[in-house]
Amino acid sequence: MTDQTPALRLEGIVKTFPGVRALDGVSFTVMPGEVHALMGENGAGKSTLMKVLGGIYDPDEGQIFIEEQPTVMTSPMQAKAKGVVFIHQELSLADELSVAENIFLGELPLKSLGRVDWAKLYSQTDAILKTLNVGFNAKTRVGDLSIANQQMVEIARALTVDPRAVIFDEPTASLTDAEKVVLFDVIADLQAKGVGIIYISHRMEEIFKITDRISVLRDGQYRGTLNTSETNEDEVTQLMIGRSLDLSRNASHHELGDIALEVRGLSCGDLFRDVNFNVRRGEVLGFYGLVGAGRTEIAETIFGLRDPSAGQILLNGQEVRISSPIDAISHGISLVPEDRKGQGLVLGMNCRDNMTLPQVDDLTAGPFVSDGAEIAIFDQYRDKLDIRTPGWRQTVGNLSGGNQQKIVIGKWLSMRPEVLIVDEPTRGIDVGSKSEIHNLIRDLAAQGYAVIVISSEMPEVLHVSDRIVAMFSGRVMREFTSEEVTEDSLIQAISGITGDKVA
Amino acid sequence: MNRETLLKQGGIWAFIVVELIFFSVAGEYLSVSDKAFMDFDNMLLLLKQSAPIGIIALGMTIIMINGNIDLSVGATFALAAIVLLDSMTWPFMAAMGDWAIPLAWVFALLTGVILGAINGLIVWKTGVDAFIVTLGSMLGYRGLVFMYNGEQPTSHLNWTLVDFAEAQFLGLHTATWFLLGTAVILWLLMTKTVHGRNAYAIGNNREAAVNAGIRVGPHFLINFMIIGFLAALSAVVFYSESGSVNPNDGMLYELWAITAVVLGGTKLTGGYGSIVSTLGGVIAIQLLRKGLGHIGADTETVNLVIGLILIAVLFLDRQLNRKGKEELKI
Numbered sequence: 156m157t158d159q160t161p162a163l164r165l166e167g168i169v170k171t172f173p174g175v176r177a178l179d180g181v182s183f184t185v186m187p188g189e190v191h192a193l194m195g196e197n198g199a200g201k202s203t204l205m206k207v208l209g210g211i212y213d214p215d216e217g218q219i220f221i222e223e224q225p226t227v228m229t230s231p232m233q234a235k236a237k238g239v240v241f242i243h244q245e246l247s248l249a250d251e252l253s254v255a256e257n258i259f260l261g262e263l264p265l266k267s268l269g270r271v272d273w274a275k276l277y278s279q280t281d282a283i284l285k286t287l288n289v290g291f292n293a294k295t296r297v298g299d300l301s302i303a304n305q306q307m308v309e310i311a312r313a314l315t316v317d318p319r320a321v322i323f324d325e326p327t328a329s330l331t332d333a334e335k336v337v338l339f340d341v342i343a344d345l346q347a348k349g350v351g352i353i354y355i356s357h358r359m360e361e362i363f364k365i366t367d368r369i370s371v372l373r374d375g376q377y378r379g380t381l382n383t384s385e386t387n388e389d390e391v392t393q394l395m396i397g398r399s400l401d402l403s404r405n406a407s408h409h410e411l412g413d414i415a416l417e418v419r420g421l422s423c424g425d426l427f428r429d430v431n432f433n434v435r436r437g438e439v440l441g442f443y444g445l446v447g448a449g450r451t452e453i454a455e456t457i458f459g460l461r462d463p464s465a466g467q468i469l470l471n472g473q474e475v476r477i478s479s480p481i482d483a484i485s486h487g488i489s490l491v492p493e494d495r496k497g498q499g500l501v502l503g504m505n506c507r508d509n510m511t512l513p514q515v516d517d518l519t520a521g522p523f524v525s526d527g528a529e530i531a532i533f534d535q536y537r538d539k540l541d542i543r544t545p546g547w548r549q550t551v552g553n554l555s556g557g558n559q560q561k562i563v564i565g566k567w568l569s570m571r572p573e574v575l576i577v578d579e580p581t582r583g584i585d586v587g588s589k590s591e592i593h594n595l596i597r598d599l600a601a602q603g604y605a606v607i608v609i610s611s612e613m614p615e616v617l618h619v620s621d622r623i624v625a626m627f628s629g630r631v632m633r634e635f636t637s638e639e640v641t642e643d644s645l646i647q648a649i650s651g652i653t654g655d656k657v658a
Numbered sequence: 659m660n661r662e663t664l665l666k667q668g669g670i671w672a673f674i675v676v677e678l679i680f681f682s683v684a685g686e687y688l689s690v691s692d693k694a695f696m697d698f699d700n701m702l703l704l705l706k707q708s709a710p711i712g713i714i715a716l717g718m719t720i721i722m723i724n725g726n727i728d729l730s731v732g733a734t735f736a737l738a739a740i741v742l743l744d745s746m747t748w749p750f751m752a753a754m755g756d757w758a759i760p761l762a763w764v765f766a767l768l769t770g771v772i773l774g775a776i777n778g779l780i781v782w783k784t785g786v787d788a789f790i791v792t793l794g795s796m797l798g799y800r801g802l803v804f805m806y807n808g809e810q811p812t813s814h815l816n817w818t819l820v821d822f823a824e825a826q827f828l829g830l831h832t833a834t835w836f837l838l839g840t841a842v843i844l845w846l847l848m849t850k851t852v853h854g855r856n857a858y859a860i861g862n863n864r865e866a867a868v869n870a871g872i873r874v875g876p877h878f879l880i881n882f883m884i885i886g887f888l889a890a891l892s893a894v895v896f897y898s899e900s901g902s903v904n905p906n907d908g909m910l911y912e913l914w915a916i917t918a919v920v921l922g923g924t925k926l927t928g929g930y931g932s933i934v935s936t937l938g939g940v941i942a943i944q945l946l947r948k949g950l951g952h953i954g955a956d957t958e959t960v961n962l963v964i965g966l967i968l969i970a971v972l973f974l975d976r977q978l979n980r981k982g983k984e985e986l987k988i
Contacts, residue, residue, distance in 0.1 A: 458869075460869075480868060480869055480870070480871050481871045481873065483871075484870075484871040485871075490869065492869060497863070497865060497866075498865050498866055498869055499866055499869065500863065500866055501858070501859045501862045501863045501866050501867065501929070502862065502863060503858075503862040503863075503929045503930055504858060504859060504862060504929075508855060508858075508859075512855075512859055512866075512867070512870040512872070513870040513871045513872075515852050515855050515856070516852050519851075519852060522850075522851060523846070523850040523851055524850060524851060524852055524855060566870070
């Protein structure tokens with residue numbers, strides 16, 4: 156590798172914002188045909204670095220080289236013309252346009268008088284799609300494609316130039332396992348063509364599966380580059396957070412209480428069928444399965460956001476009818492949703508108001524909301540959950556993901572719920588805060604709460620759960636205790652391989 | 659109040675100060691009259707004149723914070739005015755002497771509340787966007803106005819009423835008191851009560867509000883009833899004095915109200931905004947009108963300038979906001 160010209164090289168990049176040194180002399184090199192992981196906690200400087208590379212920010216110091224030619228980036232379009240292409244986590248496609256129009260948006264092939272050369276457009280697009288081996292064609296409307304296929308359109312867009320380097324930013328965030336395999340094939344193809352690839356992800360499994368080298372950023376500083384084959388997750392994590400992350404199994408040592416929530420034969424159309432489970436006080440019940448297995452939908456049904464087509468929900472042995480979140484809340488059922496920013500928080504509001512939102516009705520003195528009562532609740536749960544914020548006036552949108560999640564959890568704990576359902580508790584939260592959230596969930600169980608945790612991350616489910624429900628395609632495949640569960644048996648169960656099915 | 663909110667909400671008042679200085683200085687050279695612009699009586703009059711649209715704009719603020727919009731306020735204003743003036747000519751009302759006045763007010767205000775409730779119920783029960791619903795009711799309510807008396811103006815002058823409308827208490831005109839009173843009550847409503855809190859939450863993130871167990875519909879309904887009431891109140895204040903309403907009165911009021919609200923920094927997308935800043939927006943627009951008139955500009959020029967300033971101010975606001983700047987560069 157050493158005698159090759161690097162596809163892309165960054166040297167001594169410095170970028171400061173008022174009061175923050177976001178990038179502090181970051182250097183790293185991507186060789187042609189290499190998959191180079193860029194890792195770091197949220198706020199470590201990954202996105203700032205990519206914005207410098209894409210010409211959105213001008214670096215204060217430092218130099219970018221493409222094939223050893225010093226280059227100044229002025230815009231993402233210009234970066235693309237120079238062969239540096241970004242595949243963003245958030246897709247930016249026009250739903251109503253065709254695949255071909257999206258791919259060549261802004262550079263449609265033209266005939267005289269500015270008319271679009273449709274024949275050429277479709278033939279060029281089909282040529283690119285063929286190299287990607289996808290199951291749709293140039294004329295498909297983008298809005299009709301799955302998320303995974305839309306991502307393929309983004310990748311196809313990158314291939315309209317002859318790229319030197321392609322940057323993937325959290326590309327698997329919303330993909331199923333099968334879709335990931337397809338994506339990794341495409342990355343391998345690019346690699347074989349000698350394209351340098353920067354792969355940004357929080358997911359260790361993927362990093363170790365597909366990358367050649369790993370560079371780590373921490374607090375805007377370059378912390379080193381490791382050869383993937385010569386390192387392990389611990390070493391990388393230590394480099395990222397300065398210590399290692401505890402993901403050992405963690406069954407409860409305290410006595411479990413009575414059954415708090417029981418679900419019998421719950422079904423909801425095609426989403427899930429005949430689901431049975433229960434959760435006791437003091438217990439963490441994990442739900443594991445692929446995206447689309449019906450886990451979130453079960454949670455939403457219990458919380459009153461969906462109407463079940465059959466089945467019963469029993470709370471403390473009594474059947475309850477829940478047809479709206481208002482019913483669920485009044486029965487003591489709380490949901491910390493999957494999409495924290497979209498469903499859990501009012502981002503423009505301050506911390507205190509977010510935390511007291513469901514119970515502000517009960518915090519009045521005369522016609523007005525009582526400031527004192529609200530601040531008392533906020534202070535209590537800020538201390539209890541160790542929420543780090545300058546004060547209750549802080550706008551929630553300005554907090555880190557981990558602290559935002561704690562606000563949502565605090566919101567429900569202050570209602571003293573019977574059952575707390577947490578959907579993807581650490582999605583989008585950096586490694587350091589992850590273990591805090593995990594410990595918090597274990598603590599809540601120890602205090603006697605019945606907790607249901609839904610997660611797509613196996614280490615997380617194994618780490619926090621006393622029992623694990625494995626789901627596949629809307630059905631409960633198997634229930635494991637934390638003593639009997641193995642990674643293999645869990646994977647088999649969520650892939651629909653029944654094996655020794657236990658009823 | 660922390661620094662961030664002070665910067666955001668202080669902007670409109672800084673703009674007002676700039677206007678005052680500009681018109682005072684420019685008035686020295688260009689004024690068509692000898693009177694100074696910052697004359698005390700002139701300022702009192704300005705407050706009084708900003709009341710009709712001001713009261714509606716305050717109501718529009720809570721509607722927009724809640725994530726909705728109401729385009730029907732101008733027509734509601736006109737219809738409430740007709741009810742106010744016409745009801746006093748009804749035989750049983752005429753027989754009551756001056757006691758007919760409070761009853762006529764009640765009729766007019768009730769008209770506003772009912773028209774607002776119709777908007778609110780449709781938005782709540784059908785889930786159709788408030789823009790569309792009130793676009794429809796704007797046309798519909800205006801139709802009612804014309805059905806009432808055709809192209810003819812509706813007139814009734816009651817001198818007791820005129821005296822009341824022209825009265826001054828502690829130096830301020832009746833209309834000004836109504837404007838300030840409305841502002842205080844709505845400020846308390848939006849910052850201190852559960853309804854206000856929930857209205858902000860719904861406007862900012864409706865899904866999160868629903869997940870927190872907030873009933874969205876009733877809050878919509880209440881806010882539409884409030885703005886209907888305020889449109890009628892604005893009519894009561896204005897037509898008590900003038901005594902005659904044309905079927906075209908109140909046209910474009912919805913847009914002037916929205917202009918004042920937006921100038922005050924409230925977002926069209928909901929979840930943000932303040933009553934106090936809207937009051938600033940209302941005063942800023944009235945100052946512009948009066949100031950431009952003071953230095954000899956005609957009505958057409960005034961509208962052109964206000965339009966340009968609205969865009970310029972919002973562009974400046976966007977430039978001062980980091981995020982907006984980044985988006986512009988991409």
